Amino acid sequence: MLKLDHFSVEADGASSTVTEILPEWHKHQRFGIVIQEPMGHVGAGLLSQAAIAAFFEDLFKNSWADVPVPNEDLPGPSQYPGTYPEIYAFHVGRRHGTLSPADFVPNYKEVLVEADPMRVLQEINGRGITILAVPEGEERTHKFFWPEHRAFLWRTECVLSYSASGRVADPDISITSLHDEPEANVDRLLDPMESAAPFRVINPERTKVEAEGVVFEGDTLDDLLRWTADIDMRHHDVTEEERAAAAAARNAIRVNGRSTETYRRRDANYALRRLVR
Template sequence: MHTAFSLKGSMFEIEMNGHAADREELLDWRPDDRLAVILTSPLSALGASMLLQLVTTAYYDVRPSRRKAPHYAEIYLLHSGGRYGDFSSFDVVPRREVFLPADPDALIEAINDRAITHLAIPDGTPRHLTFPWKEPEVARDRIRHCFAYTAQGRTSNADIAIMSRNPDLHQDVELALEPIALAESIERYIDAGDADVQLYSRELAQRVRSRLIEISADEKITARKYHDAIWDDGVMRQTFRKISVDAALSLL
């Protein structure tokens, strides 16, 4: 749970509709809120990496006592139609990376089953979809904020920008691009802590190693190129578009 201490809200700047905003205005984060990010291509959630990190700070700040206990931020990655890379470096822990068929019904059911309140979804062409009875109403009743994003980190017709001048944010991205380094880092500290921590660390390292072949070298190069492109004059900037729940459902 390194992100409980490595990430701080002060690392970020936010713009909404071209004006400076704060985290609360963007997220309206409450103690029981949960974020899901949908992936449809290799490492595509790196295009929303700053949203994941910003939500992590909100999760801990809304209830600071969480930093003193073994808590991980309630962030879920829903892999639709494949296995698109390990995000353990963002403290997205086992069971919160969910692998689903490329099926809108499976996605909306996974979103509702996990009581998601904030949803980030790859931008695309809306479709008229028919979902299982009750699922859309359940989603409309609970989800409060939806964001369209792209793997490139730049969304068309964006009305939200998350920015930072802090290069430390890149470390989580780098370890997602090179998970072998993450596995080796975990293994260096496996013997630290009590027996429960050692067992957890050992299992986590094994899990990361078991997923090393998910992403090809070319896919890593592409993802790195996208991430490098969001840097401009020392500022990292990702953009998003706020959309309605119905608009988000049409993109599933």
Template sequence: MHSSSLRGHDFTLTASQGAVTHQQWFQGFQNTERVGLVAPNGYDGVGAVNLVMAYVTAFYDTYRATGEKFYAYPDFYSFQYCQPVAEYTDFDIWPEHKNVAVAGGAVEMLDAINDRGITVLLVPDREPTNPTYFKAQLESARRIVKQCYAYTFAGQVDGADLLIETTNRSLVEWADSVFDLPSAADEAVWQERRAWWRTHVASSPRLVQAYRLIQFEEALTLL
């Protein structure tokens, strides 16, 4: 709950139609929404820290609106093909079991997403594939998933629909913690990615990340 200190004014949002407030973008958000962050290599999800934390802030806003004390964590998850998994605890993806190791490929990934009732899906913008999903599996996902975004490790996507900026350095620190090496991980790769992140992204006083709203069918090709 450390991120419950964040407020909407910590984020500057620009949509395709122009500037919007955090409250406007998340109008109608309910604290039962379930965000799923697909981070195949473990560390990829740092490219979506602004979006995830904006959703986390919307979650806590629903509690703050009641004026009552609360102790709650959002039902947000990360899904990774690596094992052991990277920890997204500082994204308030907690307890640890919400960082999910997926064995297999896209079909198994969609099973994991369905099993947790994900309503908002964040997927890496990468070379698409054409997996063969099961019909019942697809129908389950279509019933539940309401919105999909594409993101990249670098924080920039072609055809962006949403730009989120922040000068709150806490988000940079929380993202950097994802690179804390899981046991049995390829240390050279992880340290190279961390060095790139620190040099090209974290060094800026303003963390700027772009996202593209995509249809569910496109998201299926990016799992």
């Protein structure tokens, strides 16, 4: 499980923390990332995972004890209490590669939306996004239906711009991985088929899969088989050339197996100008 100490953070050139660059987490906090190019989300792989770590930190410290069902009676794998993080990806214009290996699960948390700024805003508002990552680039002013516009301005607590390369032009925040897990998760984004391979080994009776310390059988096996089928279906979201380019960009920001990504703090109005390319 991702933890806050898996990441080193700098803000304005000084040492910082995930909890200082993101708003205080609570059960209604929602992270979203707008994706506009093939594998673009890889450039914010550490940011997405830092948000996941903040989600889990809050979940187990402050709110999971409120669930009125004992862990042993919960549906799903008994080895893992908790639930999947509230994170959402918005694929603009086309699908840009699956994010399910990075816990964007179930698959409705990846939203395909046409390249129309009003429609992108509707989808973001519909998921109650409070923390939004948008790709940096040329800003364009758009006209929005005023209730959607006001709702976004009211709800949005944090906007960060990112680059598909992992490095923005004029950063004020950086995140560096300090642990193997964030790097392994980025590699899973780059090659989802490889990441799914251990979960395809089913027993001769075809009733159980054991992978990465988890036993999948019954309903959880059905869920797993749907996930691997989705990985297969989504493999052709991007070309091999696009996947290779994303891998090369990642290698360019890795030193001794550790990546550093950079971002810039923005306001909600900047996000509205960057919803489409």
